[in-house]
Amino acid sequence: MAVVPLMRDEEAGAEALAVFEDIRAKRQTDYVNNFWRALAHDPATLKATWERLQVVMAPGALDPLVKELIYIAVSTANGCDYCVHSHTAAARAKGMTPAMHAELLAVIALASQTNALATALSVPVDERFRA
Amino acid sequence: MAVVPLMRDEEAGAEALAVFEDIRAKRQTDYVNNFWRALAHDPATLKATWERLQVVMAPGALDPLVKELIYIAVSTANGCDYCVHSHTAAARAKGMTPAMHAELLAVIALASQTNALATALSVPVDERFRA
Amino acid sequence: MAVVPLMRDEEAGAEALAVFEDIRAKRQTDYVNNFWRALAHDPATLKATWERLQVVMAPGALDPLVKELIYIAVSTANGCDYCVHSHTAAARAKGMTPAMHAELLAVIALASQTNALATALSVPVDERFRA
Amino acid sequence: MAVVPLMRDEEAGAEALAVFEDIRAKRQTDYVNNFWRALAHDPATLKATWERLQVVMAPGALDPLVKELIYIAVSTANGCDYCVHSHTAAARAKGMTPAMHAELLAVIALASQTNALATALSVPVDERFRA
Amino acid sequence: MAVVPLMRDEEAGAEALAVFEDIRAKRQTDYVNNFWRALAHDPATLKATWERLQVVMAPGALDPLVKELIYIAVSTANGCDYCVHSHTAAARAKGMTPAMHAELLAVIALASQTNALATALSVPVDERFRA
Amino acid sequence: MAVVPLMRDEEAGAEALAVFEDIRAKRQTDYVNNFWRALAHDPATLKATWERLQVVMAPGALDPLVKELIYIAVSTANGCDYCVHSHTAAARAKGMTPAMHAELLAVIALASQTNALATALSVPVDERFRA
Numbered sequence: 001m002a003v004v005p006l007m008r009d010e011e012a013g014a015e016a017l018a019v020f021e022d023i024r025a026k027r028q029t030d031y032v033n034n035f036w037r038a039l040a041h042d043p044a045t046l047k048a049t050w051e052r053l054q055v056v057m058a059p060g061a062l063d064p065l066v067k068e069l070i071y072i073a074v075s076t077a078n079g080c081d082y083c084v085h086s087h088t089a090a091a092r093a094k095g096m097t098p099a100m101h102a103e104l105l106a107v108i109a110l111a112s113q114t115n116a117l118a119t120a121l122s123v124p125v126d127e128r129f130r131a
Numbered sequence: 132m133a134v135v136p137l138m139r140d141e142e143a144g145a146e147a148l149a150v151f152e153d154i155r156a157k158r159q160t161d162y163v164n165n166f167w168r169a170l171a172h173d174p175a176t177l178k179a180t181w182e183r184l185q186v187v188m189a190p191g192a193l194d195p196l197v198k199e200l201i202y203i204a205v206s207t208a209n210g211c212d213y214c215v216h217s218h219t220a221a222a223r224a225k226g227m228t229p230a231m232h233a234e235l236l237a238v239i240a241l242a243s244q245t246n247a248l249a250t251a252l253s254v255p256v257d258e259r260f261r262a
Numbered sequence: 263m264a265v266v267p268l269m270r271d272e273e274a275g276a277e278a279l280a281v282f283e284d285i286r287a288k289r290q291t292d293y294v295n296n297f298w299r300a301l302a303h304d305p306a307t308l309k310a311t312w313e314r315l316q317v318v319m320a321p322g323a324l325d326p327l328v329k330e331l332i333y334i335a336v337s338t339a340n341g342c343d344y345c346v347h348s349h350t351a352a353a354r355a356k357g358m359t360p361a362m363h364a365e366l367l368a369v370i371a372l373a374s375q376t377n378a379l380a381t382a383l384s385v386p387v388d389e390r391f392r393a
Numbered sequence: 394m395a396v397v398p399l400m401r402d403e404e405a406g407a408e409a410l411a412v413f414e415d416i417r418a419k420r421q422t423d424y425v426n427n428f429w430r431a432l433a434h435d436p437a438t439l440k441a442t443w444e445r446l447q448v449v450m451a452p453g454a455l456d457p458l459v460k461e462l463i464y465i466a467v468s469t470a471n472g473c474d475y476c477v478h479s480h481t482a483a484a485r486a487k488g489m490t491p492a493m494h495a496e497l498l499a500v501i502a503l504a505s506q507t508n509a510l511a512t513a514l515s516v517p518v519d520e521r522f523r524a
Numbered sequence: 525m526a527v528v529p530l531m532r533d534e535e536a537g538a539e540a541l542a543v544f545e546d547i548r549a550k551r552q553t554d555y556v557n558n559f560w561r562a563l564a565h566d567p568a569t570l571k572a573t574w575e576r577l578q579v580v581m582a583p584g585a586l587d588p589l590v591k592e593l594i595y596i597a598v599s600t601a602n603g604c605d606y607c608v609h610s611h612t613a614a615a616r617a618k619g620m621t622p623a624m625h626a627e628l629l630a631v632i633a634l635a636s637q638t639n640a641l642a643t644a645l646s647v648p649v650d651e652r653f654r655a
Numbered sequence: 656m657a658v659v660p661l662m663r664d665e666e667a668g669a670e671a672l673a674v675f676e677d678i679r680a681k682r683q684t685d686y687v688n689n690f691w692r693a694l695a696h697d698p699a700t701l702k703a704t705w706e707r708l709q710v711v712m713a714p715g716a717l718d719p720l721v722k723e724l725i726y727i728a729v730s731t732a733n734g735c736d737y738c739v740h741s742h743t744a745a746a747r748a749k750g751m752t753p754a755m756h757a758e759l760l761a762v763i764a765l766a767s768q769t770n771a772l773a774t775a776l777s778v779p780v781d782e783r784f785r786a
Contacts, residue, residue, distance in 0.1 A: 003253045003350050004363075005524050031259070035245070038252040042364035045371070048445070049245065055441075056241045061230035066197050067238050073201045074242035074378075076775040077208030079341040079603040082249040083242065084777055085260040088527050099192035101528075102566035105775050107198045109569070109768040110187045111205035111214065114166070114180065116598075116767035118213040120731040120760050121169040122134045122739055128162070129216040131398050134743050135756075136655050173757035176764070179579075183572070205771075207382040210472040210734040215384055219396050232397075233435035236382050240438070243378035244371040247467075251338040251367050253346055262529050265515045265612050266625075267786050293521070297507070300514040304626035307633070310707070311507065317703075318503045323492035328459050329500050335463045336504035336640075339470030341603040344511040345504065347522040361454035369460050372449045373467035373476065376428070376442065380475040383431040384396045390424070391478040393660050469644040472734040477646055481658050494659075495697035498644050502637045502700070509636035509729075513600040513629050515608055527777045555783070559769070562776040573769065580765045585754035590721050591762050594728045598766035601732030606773040607766065609784040623716035630711045631722050635729035635738065638690070638704065642737040645693040646658045652686070653740040 006037035015043035019050050026054070033086060065094040069104050076108050137168035146174035150181050157185070164217060196225040200235050207239050268299035277305035281312050288316070295348060327356040331366050338370050399430035408436035412443050419447070426479060458487040462497050469501050530561035539567035543574050550578070557610060589618040593628050600632050661692035670698035674705050681709070688741060720749040724759050731763050 009020060009032075019040070020032050039046045057067050068091035075083035088101075096104075140151060140163075150171070151163050170177045188198050199222035206214035219232075227235075271282060271294075281302070282294050301308045319329050330353035337345035350363075358366075402413060402425075412433070413425050432439045450460050461484035468476035481494075489497075533544060533556075543564070544556050563570045581591050592615035599607035612625075620628075664675060664687075674695070675687050694701045712722050723746035730738035743756075751759075 002255055003251070003347060003524055006255075033257050033260075034254050035249055038254045039248060041360060042367065045248075045364065045368050048448075049248070049371075052241060052441070053245075056234075056237045060234050061228060062200070062234045062238075066200065067234070069193070069197065070200055070204045070235060070238045071242045072775065073204040074208045074239055075246055076771055077205045078243065078246040078250075079774055080246035080249050081774070081777055082254045082256055083246050084775060085256045085527060087242075089260045097192060098565060102569065103187075103191050103193045103198070104201060105566065105772060106187045106569050107193075107201045108205055108771050108775055109573075110183060111202045111218075112209065112771035113764045113768040114184075115206055115209040115211035115214050116731055116764050117170060117176075117180070117760060118166055118211050119209075119734055119736070120134070120727065120739060120763055122736055123165050123169045123213045124133055124137075125213055125216045126164045129164075129220045131396055134655055134740060172753060173760065176757065176761050179576070180764075186572075203382065207378055210381055212381070212384055215382060216396060229434060233438065236379060236435065237438050239378050239382055240375045240442075244375040247338055247371050247374035248367060250341055250343070251334065251346060251370055253343055262527055264517055265513070265609060265786055268517075295519045295522075296516050297511055297514075300516045301510060303622060304629065307510075307626065307630050310710075311510070311633075314503060314703070315507075318496075318499045322496050323490060324462070324496045324500075328462065329496070331455070331459065332462055332466045332497060332500045333504045335466040336470045336501055337508055339467045340505065340508040340512075342508035342511050344516045344518055345508050347518045349504075351522045359454060365449075365453050365455045365460070366463060368449045369455075369463045370467055372445060373464045373480075374471065376446075377468055377471040377473035377476050379432060379438075379442070380428055380473050381471075382396070385427050385431045385475045386395055386399075387475055387478045388426045391426075391482045393658055465644065469640055472643055474643070474646055477644060478658060491696060495700065498641060498697065499700050501644055502640050502704075505640035506633045506637040509600055509633050510629060512603055512605070513596065513608060513632055515605055526779055527775070530779075557781045557784075558778050559773055559776075562778045563772060569772075573772070576765060577769075580758075580761045584758050585752060586724070586758045586762075590724065591758070593717070593721065593725055594759060594762045595766045597725045597728040598732045598763055599770055601729045602767065602770040602774075604770035604773050606778045606780055607770050609780045611766075613784045621716060627711075627715050627717045627722070628725060631717075631725045632729055634707060634711045635726045635742075636733065638708075639730055639733040639735035639738050641694060641700075641704070642690055642735050643733075644658070647689050647693045647737045648657055648661075649737055649740045650688045653688075653744045 002034070002038045004038055004041050006034055007040040008037070012040055013043060016040040016046055019043070019046050023050065035082065035086065065091060065096060068094055068096070069100070072104060073108050073111075077112070133165070133169045135169055135172050137165055138171040139168070143171055144174060147171040147177055150174070150177050154181065166213065166217065196222060196227060199225055199227065200231070203235060204239050204242075208243070264296070264300045266300055266303050268296055269302035270299070274302055275305060278302040278308055281305070281308050285312065297344065297348065327353060327358060330356055330358065331362070334366060335370050335373075339374070395427070395431045397431055397434050399427055400433040401430070405433055406436060409433040409439055412436070412439050416443065428475065428479065458484060458489060461487055461489070462493070465497060466501050466504075470505070526558070526562045528562055528565050530558055531564040532561070536564055537567060540564040540570055543567070543570050547574065559606065559610065589615060589620060592618055592620065593624070596628060597632050597635075601636070657689070657693045659693055659696050661689055662695035663692070667695055668698060671695040671701055674698070674701050678705065690737065690741065720746060720751060723749055723751070724755070727759060728763050728766075732767070 023032050068087055071087040154163050199218055202218040285294050330349055333349040416425050461480055464480040547556050592611055595611040599611055678687050723742055726742040
């Protein structure tokens with residue numbers, strides 16, 4: 001159980017419920033996942049987060065699947081188990097194949113390793129890498 | 132300055148020098164960046180890291196630019212300033228436009244934010260997200 | 263289950279038991295929470311931690327509730343699920359309202375986001391911010 | 394130098410410049426700090442971040458100084474040197490005394506320590522801490 | 525349950541099975557732990573990780589138990605619950621006593637605390653600490 | 656420059672000065688490093704930290720060099736550049752050879768990599784690893 005109860009539809013106020021309905025409509029599903037139900041105790045942050053998500057994750061210079069892969073990478077490095085699960089599911093829904101997943105994990109693992117080495121050695125940034 | 136001196140070509144032993152030469156040949160440049168020069172104090176790890184990097188970052192189910200974006204995302208979340216610089220430069224060399232960079236940062240920022248919210252609320256993983 | 267068994271009163275040696283009794287007396291409760299029971303395998307660290315906690319969390323220039331909010335913020339950024347739970351409970355016991363909790367989470371989320379942006383951009387510190 | 398050049402007023406487009414002007418007006422200073430100048434390469438994120446900051450950091454159930462303390466705590470745990478500097482300066486401007494700063498740091502240090510202990514011991518969450 | 529199913533022997537392909545068999549032979553046990561079974565969906569990374577582990581964790585200038593202690597320290601700081609469990613078990617199997625475990629945790633806790641203080645104060649590196 | 660000025664001897668009050676003198680006596684050097692000078696603005700935390708350091712880092716079930724290696728590992732994972740520098744210097748002073756340093760870094764790198772993989776896969780803890 002979360003630090004707060006997951007808010008059910010019948011407990012939600014008008015503002016939270018409107019977000020739940022928008023999630024259902026945009027995602028074409030009846031299911032509202034736990035993250036939104038936990039966040040619903042603060043309808044303003046719920047709304048702001050949901051709206052920002054739609055703007056940021058929309059197709060643009062990067063396609064939505066690539067954005068999900070980046071999301072998984074950040075969530076892994078931040079150790080967010082919930083987010084790793086929800087965005088791995090989202091990436092699969094957007095077309096991530098097992099081969100893509102495997103390569104994603106290999107890059108995350110390699111980066112974690114060289115991040116640690118660069119930090120442990122305190123390597124100075126090369127002049128040519130500076131803007 | 133790093134925790135160890137950056138190893139110059141004339142200080143490097145045969146194994147480290149062979150890696151430096153391979154970096155130059157594969158990247159078609161005379162420049163060997165500081166990370167490899169710091170790592171060269173341990174030729175075995177230098178060689179293993181450079182070889183793993185080539186395997187992992189090669190084209191596959193994900194293209195090399197996408198892999199660089201993922202690398203930047205991990206490096207940011209891990210707070211590795213050196214790696215953020217070197218892989219932002221690498222991503223640009225592989226075609227990352229300013230618009231792509233902007234979207235990458237927006238996704239990283241959003242993920243960092245929702246990671247924190249999910250953790251602060253200790254949201255339980257939805258059954259449907261489990262394999 | 264933890265990496266070590268949670269130490270019950272009847273298993274604890276004199277030094278650990280004295281800390282358990284002090285926790286009960288100071289907190290006016292019979293309940294000793296899991297953190298202390300896991301830590302009790304090392305009575306010296308148990309005692310040092312409990313004593314330091316009392317010094318640091320006492321009223322001072324900052325009031326105890328504010329200190330709990332700061333504790334939650336650090337625990338969230340460090341991804342410590344246990345600590346998020348225990349200090350959210352402690353903050354509530356010291357008067358944290360749902361509105362305060364909501365604002366705390368909004369600040370944590372915002373900071374996580376701008377931390378990531380500043381790191382991904384490697385923004386140099388303004389001269390005026392240096393002591 | 395940052396990963397991107399810091400954008401000067403004369404280089405900024407209309408949308409970024411409008412944010413710069415709003416920062417100047419709201420903060421009653423001519424100075425726009427480096428974070429905003431680095432972020433200005435993406436005017437949409439610049440604007441969204443600045444607007445969200447004003448909403449989140451405004452007086453509410455928590456006062457603005459407490460919010461800055463929380464911001465410093467998160468920035469420290471995330472290892473964001475820029476943010477530690479800028480928000481320590483902001484906290485001082487809002488009235489943080491040296492005694493408050495000292496207590497803030499003592500809480501951050503204690504939380505970092507017990508976070509590590511709870512994680513290293515994998516302490517299970519007490520039932521009474523769950524919502 | 526993991527983000528991927530744990531691969532059983534009868535589901536594994538030849539390359540993954542060969543690694544499982546090598547784990548069994550080298551560790552002189554029939555048990556293959558969950559990490560390897562989750563990783564087995566990508567036989568190439570499974571093999572590379574297992575081989576690297578044997579090279580890195582072998583006796584050398586540091587003895588294997590010391591290496592396990594270092595592994596636990598990193599896993600704790602990175603918040604990896606699985607790794608804390610598996611390497612605490614491995615350290616015990618290699619001779620870690622309760623007294624050693626207690627001292628390990630005390631060092632991890634102290635380092636976490638002074639890391640936070642150094643970061644919150646942005647202490648500049650002393651010239652004499654630079655290579 | 657730090658977030659606070661580094662306190663010189665002539666600026667320090669009696670309590671901070673006594674700690675500076677104790678550092679000089681115990682370490683048999685005239686040099687007091689920047690960490691302690693930054694911390695001296697809060698003499699109580701300065702004293703508590705210095706005293707705890709002596710207790711924790713003393714010879715015991717683990718020898719002092721091993722404790723320094725663990726300190727470096729935690730500092731690397733937490734991204735504390737100051738601490739990486741100061742404890743790498745301390746480890747060398749206590750006998751860390753280049754070969755030990757190389758193996759330390761190889762373990763840190765490997766752990767960082769498998770931590771990321773275990774988190775990205777959300778591998779469930781094996782029953783046999785639980786206490």
